[in-house]
Amino acid sequence: MSETPRAADTSQNPPDLPAVGLAGAGPLPAPAEPGAGGKKGEENESVGTVVIAGLANLVIAAAKLVAGMLSGSAAMLSESAHSLADTVTEVFLYVALRRGKKPADENHPFGYGKESFVWAFIAALFTFIGGAGFSIYHGVTTIMNGEHSGQYLISYIVLGVSFVAEGTSFLKAKRQVAEESRRWGITSFRFLRLTSDTTVKAVYLEDSAALVGLILAALGILGAQLTGSEFWDGLASILIGVLLLIVAFVLARSNVSLLVGRAVPRAMHNQIADDLNSIPVVTAVPTLLTMQLGPGNILVAAKVDFDDNVSGAQIEEASDEAERRLRHRYSDIQYVFLDPTRGSAGRNHRDGGLDI
16 A cells, blocks of 8 residues: 655745745844844833832732721722722733733734733723722712721821832832833833833823822821811822823723724834835835834834836845844834835825824
8 A cells, every 4th residue: 555645844944945924924133233132121121110019009008908997088998999909900911011922823923912902901991990980989978978087197107108119119110211211212201102011101100190199198188187077088089089090091092092003103104214215226105004013013014116127136135125224223123014016206105103
């Protein structure tokens, strides 16, 4: 009986042939690329920021809960809910970091970066429901029929310790934001609006809100102590809830935009267009599309008008050179797809991308 012939083994390509499938989708190396290996350091920095914030919030939530139960302060109980919501949020953000770094496969050829935005969106929803909802509800009920035990000292002590702990977490997030802002040559405020790193953005905003919330709680307790009216304690609780609503809304809107498929900032879009146009055989770039595939992971797709007199081999060489130039300037660019197309010299797609 004859042996059934085996199919050719295509799991590995001969060394003289280009890779196919996902193996051939890897970015071309960028010689002397600045910040080589920086992505791993940035990822570790984000993980450290999230872990420190999570541990700080967990300890603070327990202390605030004890103080709130002993004193009966609505603001302290709201702050406890605030810190507990932040703790759970950090868990979601940690999952976002880990899940978003899974390598691409045939089912998800562009990787799992957008899963980071999914978990970050869930974290924002939890802040909205778990923190803001409880704080506002408890504040209203306190104004209507709240009672206070009069044990103000323990509340002040816990608020002071919490401020130090939250401040430590905030300073770490602030330092990371400042470093990234300097790397991109923009202000910290602009970086927070543009960044696709939803974890550091969430930690920064939540820690900022936590510090403001502590001040509001202290003022509410002080008002109740001086006037004997629980109105101020309840009002502080409501204001803390509103503050959480604002943070949750900002984070949710940002993550929805990234999930839908947000483009890169306009300045970056124009620089990419200029880099493509700088290739000698390119006469125009009539269409340029970009998308954030995940934190620090960008796709570039463009219709490019090449000189009609160049050969196919020259177009291939120019396409490889274009990818190297783009990745040399922006290490976050992972995929570059160029489509040779007819165009008119000088008609380029500029002023596209995210207008912020």
